C-alpha cells in the first residue's frame with residue numbers, strides 16, 4: 001500500500017520538478033549568451049566582404065554592427081533587445097555594457113577592416129568575440145563575465161584556455177557520449193576566487209565552414225597561420241562561458 005502511494009506521489013511530482021521555472025540568473029545568462037552570439041553572427045555573415053581586397057570602406061561601422069546585433073538577437077529570441085524595462089538592474093547594465101564593448105571593438109578595427117588591397121586581415125568571428133569579451137569583462141568586473149573557450153586540446157589562444165570548472169564541463173559533460181546536442185549547463189553557488197557565483201556553459205560545434213581552420217589534417221597551417229586542430233564535422237569546438245557573481 002505504502003509503495004503504491006509513493007509511486008503515485010512520484011508520478012505526481014516528477015513532471016512538476018522538470019517544469020520548475022529556470023533560475024533568474026539562468027534566464028539572464030542565456031539571453032546574454034544569445035546577444036553575444038548575435039553580435040558574432042554579424043561578423044561571420046560579413047566575413048567574405050571583410051576579406052575582399054577590392055573594397056575600402058566596408059560599411060561595418062560600430063553603429064551598423066550594434067544595430068544588426070539587435071536584429072539578430074530579436075530574430076533568435078522573439079523579443080526586443082531594447083525591451084529591458086521589466087528586467088533587473090544587472091541585466092540592463094550588462095546589455096548596455098555589451099553594446100558598448102561591441103562599439104569599442106568595431107571602432108578600433110576600422111582601419112584594419114577598411115584597408116584596400118589586403119585580403120585576409122585576421123579579423124574573424126572568434127577574434128571579434130574575444131575582443132568583445134575582454135572589453136565586457138573589464139566593464140563588468142566582479143559582476144558578470146563572458147568568455148569563449150574550448151577544450152584544452154583544441155584551444156588556439158591561451159587567453160581562451162578553460163578554467164577548472166570549464167574544463168570539467170567540456171570533458172565530462174559536453175564530450176560525454178549521449179550528451180544532448182546544444183544542451184547547456186547552469187550551475188549555482190560555484191566558487192570563483194573566493195566568491196559565490198552562478199555559471200552557465202553553452203556548447204558550440206564545428207560546422208563545415210569551421211573546418212577550413214579547425215579541421216584536418218591536424219597540424220597543417222590554416223589561412224591565419226595557426227595549426228589546424230584535426231576537428232571533425234559536429235565535434236565540440238568550444239563553449240560560451242558566463243559567470244554571474246552573486
Ligand code: HEC
Nearest residue numbers: 126127130149150154155156157160205210213224237238
Ligand atoms: C579562418 C580560420 C577560422 C575559421 C573559419 C574558424 N575559426 Fe575558430 N578560431 C580561429 C582562430 C585564429 C582562433 C583564435 C582567436 C583568438 O585569437 O582568440 C579561433 C578561436 C576559436 C575559439 C575560441 C577558443 C580558442 O581556440 O582560442 C572557438 C570556440 C572557435 N574558434 C570555434 C570556431 C567555430 C565553431 C567555427 C565555425 C563556426 C570557427 N571557429 C571558424 C580560426 C578560425
